[in-house]
Amino acid sequence: MKVTVIGTGYVGLVTGACMAEWGHDVMCLDLDAAKIARLQRGEVPIYEPGLRELIMRNQPAGRLRFTTDVAASVEHGDIQFIAVGTPPDEDGSADLRHVLEAARQIACHMDSFKLVVNKSTVPVGTAQRVSTLLEEELGRRAVRCGFAVVSNPEFLKEGSAVADFLQPDRVIIGCGSGTADRRAREWMTQLYAPLERTSSQLLWMETRSAELTKYAANAMLATRISLMNEYANLAEALGADIEEVRRGLGSDPRIGAHFLKAGIGYGGSCFPKDVRALIRMSEQAHVSHHVLDAVEAVNSRQKFKLVEKLQKRFGASLSGRTVAIWGLAFKPETDDMREAPSRCIVGELLRLGAIVRVFDPVAMPAARRAFAQDLAAYPRRLANIHWASSALDAARGSDALLLVTEWVEFSHIDPVQLAKTLSMPLVLDGRNAWEPSLLASAGIEHRGIGRIPAGETLRTRPMPLRRFS
Numbered sequence: 001m002k003v004t005v006i007g008t009g010y011v012g013l014v015t016g017a018c019m020a021e022w023g024h025d026v027m028c029l030d031l032d033a034a035k036i037a038r039l040q041r042g043e044v045p046i047y048e049p050g051l052r053e054l055i056m057r058n059q060p061a062g063r064l065r066f067t068t069d070v071a072a073s074v075e076h077g078d079i080q081f082i083a084v085g086t087p088p089d090e091d092g093s094a095d096l097r098h099v100l101e102a103a104r105q106i107a108c109h110m111d112s113f114k115l116v117v118n119k120s121t122v123p124v125g126t127a128q129r130v131s132t133l134l135e136e137e138l139g140r141r142a143v144r145c146g147f148a149v150v151s152n153p154e155f156l157k158e159g160s161a162v163a164d165f166l167q168p169d170r171v172i173i174g175c176g177s178g179t180a181d182r183r184a185r186e187w188m189t190q191l192y193a194p195l196e197r198t199s200s201q202l203l204w205m206e207t208r209s210a211e212l213t214k215y216a217a218n219a220m221l222a223t224r225i226s227l228m229n230e231y232a233n234l235a236e237a238l239g240a241d242i243e244e245v246r247r248g249l250g251s252d253p254r255i256g257a258h259f260l261k262a263g264i265g266y267g268g269s270c271f272p273k274d275v276r277a278l279i280r281m282s283e284q285a286h287v288s289h290h291v292l293d294a295v296e297a298v299n300s301r302q303k304f305k306l307v308e309k310l311q312k313r314f315g316a317s318l319s320g321r322t323v324a325i326w327g328l329a330f331k332p333e334t335d336d337m338r339e340a341p342s343r344c345i346v347g348e349l350l351r352l353g354a355i356v357r358v359f360d361p362v363a364m365p366a367a368r369r370a371f372a373q374d375l376a377a378y379p380r381r382l383a384n385i386h387w388a389s390s391a392l393d394a395a396r397g398s399d400a401l402l403l404v405t406e407w408v409e410f411s412h413i414d415p416v417q418l419a420k421t422l423s424m425p426l427v428l429d430g431r432n433a434w435e436p437s438l439l440a441s442a443g444i445e446h447r448g449i450g451r452i453p454a455g456e457t458l459r460t461r462p463m464p465l466r467r468f469s
């Protein structure tokens with residue numbers, strides 16, 4: 001099928017490359033000329049495992065093309081995917097500027113039936129707004145051609161985006177019931193036909209339900225994380241171990257084992273903005289949102305957990321202290337720095353006077369841009385970031401090591417060598433990536449999130465509960 005994908009970010013590029021892999025004839029449009037030029041040269045502007053291989057295979061085969069030419073891209077695709085960003089507006093609601101602009105581009109150039117598929121994460125009612133905009137624009141141009149708008153939210157995760165797209169748990173499609181919608185249903189079924197091989201399910205529903213499902217899913221996952229972080233803080237206070245609690249909880253099939261990892265909070269381009277957007281949607285609908293408020297509040301606090309632990313150890317000011325940070329991206333296997341907890345942590349450490357030695361296996365260039373932006377008003381603080389060449393280089397001479405992103409390569413580092421490299425053998429593990437006993441055997445003091453430190457038991461640990469007895 002002839003498909004156009006508008007926007008070549010994480011979602012658009014993965015969608016385009018995967019659809020080409022399925023044999024569809026795909027043209028990807030972006031207004032960012034530099035990005036398109038790189039893609040045309042065969043350079044992949046983001047780090048996403050497996051994506052380069054897909055592009056390298058499908059671009060020379062002529063199934064995947066990149067353009068900045070709006071008219072050509074509208075002409076190309078019978079199916080027009082909108083996969084542009086929906087960043088948070090000042091009040092937390094999703095900014096639909098790019099989505100509506102993409103819809104306008106289609107309307108200004110289309111002269112035959114088009115199926116417009118919304119892949120961006122958008123508030124309930126957006127498909128309706130896109131339909132109205134198309135109708136108005138076509139009316140203005142006095143062009144009589146039909147269209148349908150469907151909602152097809154994307155659930156891929158960064159770091160495993162290609163695999164998630166090619167083998168999704170399910171594909172949600174929100175569709176109306178008019179004549180044009182029947183054609184939309186047929187085309188969407190053909191488009192996703194390759195999924196039959198993986199027995200992934202197409203779930204059809206009302207357009208508004210599809211739009212809400214996307215936010216509801218992200219907020220549900222964010223809720224699990226915040227609740228686990230609250231349990232972790234409680235475990236720490238009561239002398240329990242959150243990893244044992246997690247095993248116990250996750251083995252109940254009603255709860256399930258996924259997304260129960262406590263840590264320093266969720267980040268990324270989706271959970272934080274989507275929880276906020278759902279709060280805003282609830283406000284606008286005059287519906288209470290206590291749970292969502294709490295999810296966000298817990299997450300904001302959790303990002304500072306490691307700094308609080310450092311301050312407990314070294315005092316309120318960290319002036320004169322050197323702190324190593326392992327991992328900057330918001331999660332492993334991506335270079336995405338959007339709402340990465342590292343940004344809060346590094347910013348706070350610098351504010352408290354520390355020198356920070358940072359390392360990330362792939363996100364160093366993106367992190368340089370992010371910190372330059374965050375610290376634009378504080379050039380002296382920015383100068384206190386040392387950009388290390390390796391994980392051990394970051395640890396060299398540091399008073400403590402903070403594990404912020406759990407890249408697998410960090411878990412392979414020899415604890416004995418690490419102990420020798422640090423000036424004080426203290427590791428604050430923000431992702432509970434290490435067994436405390438492993439580091440303890442090398443003489444390193446390990447403090448996780450909600451974990452019992454090696455060698456400490458209920459009997460040896462001062463119990464805060466005694467205060468109440």
Ligand SMILES: NC(=O)c1ccc[n+]([C@@H]2O[C@H](COP(=O)([O-])OP(=O)(O)OC[C@H]3O[C@@H](n4cnc5c(N)ncnc54)[C@H](O)[C@@H]3O)[C@@H](O)[C@H]2O)c1
Nearest residue numbers: 007008009010011030031032084085086098102120121154
């Ligand atoms: N990143 C994810 O993991 C993920 C997963 C699922 C859903 N989503 C949602 O998908 C949407 C896209 O997210 P993303 O992370 O890919 O965004 P992104 O910011 O990485 O990329 C968006 C791209 O769209 C381009 N663009 C903007 N307006 C355009 C226009 N009018 N015409 C052509 N190109 C245009 C931009 O130049 C940019 O390259 C968002 O709504 C997001 O919430 C993201």
Ligand SMILES: O=c1ccn([C@@H]2O[C@H](COP(=O)(O)OP(=O)(O)O[C@H]3O[C@H](CO)[C@@H](O)[C@H](O)[C@H]3O)[C@@H](O)[C@H]2O)c(=O)[nH]1
Nearest residue numbers: 154155156157158259260261263265266267268270330331
């Ligand atoms: O048990 C867990 C799982 C995740 N996280 C954190 O949660 C954040 C988000 O992680 P993840 O969901 O793996 O990455 P994203 O790429 O942001 O994907 C989410 O957001 C996308 C954009 O909407 C959706 O498509 C995905 O389904 C949804 O998982 C990261 O900071 C993780 O460190 C935890 O703290 N504990």
